[in-house]
Amino acid sequence: MIRAVMIWAAVLFWTVVGLTAAAQAQNSFGQAPQPQQQNQQKQGYQAPQQNNSRQGYPQQGQQGFGQPNAMEPQQQGGRGPLDQLAAMERRDFGVPPTARLHAGPMHGPTPASIPGGQLITTKGLVELLRGRQMPVLVLDVLGGQDMIPGAQFAVPAHQAGSFNDQVQQQFGQFLQGATGGNKEYPLVLYCLSPQCWMSYNAALRAINLGYTNVLWYRGGIESWRQSGQPTQPVPQPGYQ
Template sequence: MIALLLPAPALAQDALFDAEGYRIAHYRAPVHSAPPGVGRIAPQAAAQLRPGRDALFIDVLPAEGGHRESDGRWRLAMPHKSIPGAHWFPEAGRGELAPGIGDWFMQGIARLTGGRRDRMLILFCRSDCWMGWNAAKRLRAQGYDNVWWLAEGVEGWTDLKRPLSRARPEGGVAP
């Protein structure tokens, strides 16, 4: 009976991150700095770039309510809006990736960059979200050296009165 009166223990800090430093729980929380080796880009600076020409904008927000079919196609529960010209890789920002997502993400990035690891990549999801951070860290760990994190995500974009457009999962298929 006494145990019921004691406060529940707080989630241990270690339970938020895996051994490699990826956030694996409570993704919607303040993020104070970019991952090591990754730059942080302000929304105003990102808005000056032309997606697909000056930089590749990579959205890693999950497919809310959606799922991936056994053949790799995404079934979406609702439309997803993103920065115009961005490439959407649902679920690629999680700390622990579902089977096939990591390979699909890395192959997609390699295809989009033409194998150039110096291509400017801007990763994002939402403000106060660790998924863009995780994905930026993951690309940096794979040798991409011009990786930027848009911490304010789509909210930072819309705060500038910039439009969003409907996005579809990159390639439509994840192996």
């Protein structure tokens, strides 16, 4: 009887540890641990090689990421599935845009635009990632079961608070390392859908940190899946 109780207690302990660590894996900044890295410390984001001349990055006032509709490919012919999806992703729920962090429920109708940033649709994001003419940092602010391939975790950045809190400081440190301090580095932030405020808050935090090419992917992972784009499962650390 005593042996059975001890075994049950051990199982319960490691279950709690596993669930806690899995949550931490999605609630910290940086790269999710890969399957072959199980039982090892989670690696942080490795920034790509920086171009010291910063060639290829649009300057302020030029046509580029900071300009409205810059990331929307020119439509050729009739409206395709991605055009129809874009119309849904741009749907106006009548919620006015705000430069303040959203402190209410994180799942609900969002504004159709974001001050200081740019809304990017699935069509624009597909073209952006397909071209890869410059490095792009895609940030997963949801922490769900799957993610856009190559995305990095930025789940804590969704939190309400202020632009002077600890979350802002940690997010700034993460972005500093991930972008090499280049404030023109393109950032794509996404969560679940047009009815998810998490990536909106994270985008506002990035904008407040001085990043000039902040792309809010309002459609989120739901639109990405709906368009038939590939995803990758979020790997979780293993425990004995």
